[in-house]
Amino acid sequence: MIHTTTEARKDLALTTLAAITHADSPDVAAILKAVSSALRETPEQLSCPLADEEIRDEGRAEGRAEGRADALLIVLEQRGVAVPDEARDRITRCGDPEQLRRRLARAVTAASVEDVFVEP
Structure with missing residues (x-):
């Protein structure tokens, strides 16, 4: 779990997505604080795609399968x-937000797209 600005700075995209993935977690405040600090210290041309309003809206869309x-x-x-x-079709047609949450968590370390679909 990402808790510091130093950790967040290592990979801003994954840190941003960690905040989305762990939106229900009590640790989300620490993740958001870390990513916010890291983005403030990042040149705008690098952070702009990560701070895009559409991506932020997806993060706020907790419970929405499409997000x-x-x-x-x-x-x-x-x-x-x-x-x-x-x-891609299999992912976007899935209407179960909980299953998508589990797949999203696996996607962070998956070696292939098939690894995302493997249920433990």
């Missing part, structure tokens, strides 16, 4: 994990 599906695709894209059209 979590979009966040999951962003995580995979940022990590360079290939997402074929079939997998």
Whole structure:
């Protein structure tokens, strides 16, 4: 879990998505404080895509499956994990926010898109 500005600065995209993923967690305040500090210290041309209003709105859309599906695709894209059209459709058609939350958490460390779909 990310709790310091130093940790947040290492990977701003994943830190931003960690805040979305852990929106229900008691630790979300620490994550948000860390990412906020890191973004304030980051040149605007680097932080602007991360502070985009659409991404922030997705983070606020707790309980909305489409917000979590979009966040999951962003995580995979940022990590360079290939997402074929079939997998993209499977992600965006999933209407279960809890299942998408679990998949989003797995996407942060998944080696492939197939790893995201594996239920423990």
